[in-house]
Amino acid sequence: MESKVISESLTDANNSGMWKYPDKQQFFQKRGSGNNWAHGYCVHGPKAQHEIMNMIRKEVEKCDHFGGFLTMMSLAGGTGSGVGAHITQCLRDEFPHCFIMNQVVWPYRMGEVIVQNYNAVLTLSHLYQTTDCILTMDNDSLHEICARLMAVKSVSFRDINRVISHKMSSVLLPVYSGLDSSLWNSLTRNHIGQMLETLVPHPEYKLLTLRNIPQMSKNALLYSSYQWHGLIKHLYQMIVANAAYEEGINWQIKVSADKRDYNKCLANLLILRGRELENCDVSAFSQPQLYVPWTPAESRFQTWCHPREFDSYEKSATLLSNSQAPVETMTAVVDKAWTMFASRAYVHQYLKHGMTEEGFVDSFATLEQVVANYKNLHSC
Numbered sequence: 336m337e338s339k340v341i342s343e344s345l346t347d348a349n350n351s352g353m354w355k356y357p358d359k360q361q362f363f364q365k366r367g368s369g370n371n372w373a374h375g376y377c378v379h380g381p382k383a384q385h386e387i388m389n390m391i392r393k394e395v396e397k398c399d400h401f402g403g404f405l406t407m408m409s410l411a412g413g414t415g416s417g418v419g420a421h422i423t424q425c426l427r428d429e430f431p432h433c434f435i436m437n438q439v440v441w442p443y444r445m446g447e448v449i450v451q452n453y454n455a456v457l458t459l460s461h462l463y464q465t466t467d468c469i470l471t472m473d474n475d476s477l478h479e480i481c482a483r484l485m486a487v488k489s490v491s492f493r494d495i496n497r498v499i500s501h502k503m504s505s506v507l508l509p510v511y512s513g514l515d516s517s518l519w520n521s522l523t524r525n526h527i528g529q530m531l532e533t534l535v536p537h538p539e540y541k542l543l544t545l546r547n548i549p550q551m552s553k554n555a556l557l558y559s560s561y562q563w564h565g566l567i568k569h570l571y572q573m574i575v576a577n578a579a580y581e582e583g584i585n586w587q588i589k590v591s592a593d594k595r596d597y598n599k600c601l602a603n604l605l606i607l608r609g610r611e612l613e614n615c616d617v618s619a620f621s622q623p624q625l626y627v628p629w630t631p632a633e634s635r636f637q638t639w640c641h642p643r644e645f646d647s648y649e650k651s652a653t654l655l656s657n658s659q660a661p662v663e664t665m666t667a668v669v670d671k672a673w674t675m676f677a678s679r680a681y682v683h684q685y686l687k688h689g690m691t692e693e694g695f696v697d698s699f700a701t702l703e704q705v706v707a708n709y710k711n712l713h714s715c
Contacts, residue, residue, distance in 0.1 A: 336367040336379065336414045360390050368413025372454040375417020376461070377689035383418065384425055391426070403434030403467075403527040405507075408458075411442035411451040416458040427465040434527045435466045438503065441473035441664055450681050452672035453695075459665070460698035463705065468535050470543045471661050472499060476579035483582055486552040498550070501646060505547050505653040506530075506606060510639040514612055523639065533637050534602045534657045536630050539708050544660040546573050547653035548581050556647060563607075563615040566652045570605075571619045574598055577660050590624050599712040600626050600635075600658040607640040609650035627715045662709045669702050 341363045348354045362383060368375035395401055404426055408419035419437075426435055439458070442451040462469055474495065481487040481494045507526060511519040523529055534543055548570055549561055569581045576588040577598040588597050603620055617638050626635045645651045676682065676695055686692070 336364045336418070338363045338365070357394070360394065362387050362390065368417055370411070370448045370450060370454070371413040371684055371688060372417040372420075372450075372457045373685040373688035373690035375413040375415075375419075376421045376457070377417075379414065380418045380421025384421065387422055388425055388429060392429075395430075400524065401433070402525045403436065404430075405436050405438065405527065407438045409440050409442070410455040410458050411448045412454065416454045420458050420461040423462060424465050434525075434531055436468050436470060436527050436531070437462050437466045438470040438472070438499075440477075440499070441471060441475075441668070443474045443478070444667070450675075450684070452668050452675065453681070453685070455668050456672045456702055457690075457695075457698050459705075460701040463541060463701055466541065467531050468541045468543050468657075470545060470655075471664075472502070472545065473579075473664055480550055480580050484550045484552075484580060486555065501550070502545050502547055502653070505608065505645060505651065506545065506655060508608075508641070508645070510606060510608075510641045512637070512639055514607075514615065514617070514638050514640055516613070516642075530604060530655065533604050533634065534655060536601055536634060536657075539705075540601055540657055542657065542661045542665075542705070542709070544656050544658065545653065546570060546579065546656070547651065548573075549648060549651065550580065553647070561648075561650050563611065563650060563652075566650060567615065567617060567619065570652050570654050574600065574603065574654055574656055574658065574660075575625070577658075577663075590622055592624055595713040597625075598658050598660055600656055601630050601712070602626070602634060602657045603636050604655040605636070605638045606653040606655070607638065607651075608643065608645035608653075609648065610642065610644070611650070612640050612642060627712050629715060659709045659712055662706055665702060666706055669699060669706065673699060 341361050345356055345361065348356055364379070364383070368379055406419060406423060409415035423435060423437060426433070439462075442448065442455065448454070459469065477495045477498050478490050480498050481490040485494070485498070487494050509522040511522060512529075535541055548566055549559070551559065569584065572578070572584050572586060573581060575590055575597050576585040578584045590597050605617055605620060607615060620636045623632070676699070682692065682695070
């Protein structure tokens, strides 16, 4: 909400020479929500709703082809999570038939904010009622990618944002459906809608994760060469072993009918960018045992591609997955929030802004059901 933050974003965009935000289409106030989700959701959100929704309507009316909304928000603070959850609800009410995709960032495990687990639980439980899917990323993994793969000595949030931007661009840039070049008649038209059609086969399973390789510093890229076989092999093992990045993958975990230690999936979407796509064998991702049996075979796995290089990488691969991957992080956050709530720590700070204890309990129950649903995939 702070005007200084908005001003810096506008200045950075203008100075880049590549992007400019529309004039008078920014909203800010004199102060934020003080890391209090209830302050953002119950106070700032309703106050800002009318002005923000008017701005959004203007942008939608400019579109020749409107595919849906992509919101990017943090889970730890008060404004991004609280106001973000409220505005997402407004989008669903105002545009009931549009697609909504929320990209959220988990806070560091060791904490940015003392009440971050409350804020994360409240945000996710409310988003689960309104959005079509939630694409999760976490600061710990993003930090490790910066430090280990990108060779950043002192990792800042700007570095982390660059990694997030790289990941999101690898998904959202234009692509063709399928690997057969003879069928490349047109690029995907409704990007978000087609992704959701593939990845969200059931409304109770909305959590998506994103993995992409390779990722490295520009200096290392000059001396590196990749083949599709190696990229696909590593990316496949990353999803099976639930690894956030290619370094340190557990190669001992295998997909097997009599084991439950691998990451069970509902659906996967593989996006390939670069040369020699005709040499890429993606059959490993079609193994039936990797997926729950009730997902239709033709909907479990799809491949999109584009022959153009992406961000200086001759070949790159991105995997969007609906799987058990977020369960461990979500379980830890819910448990920590329950422990704090049981002792009534900081609860009064939320109650004074309109939150109720019943609202807390409902949010816990919602996420515990989500966790249970994903944990039981191996039993399906």
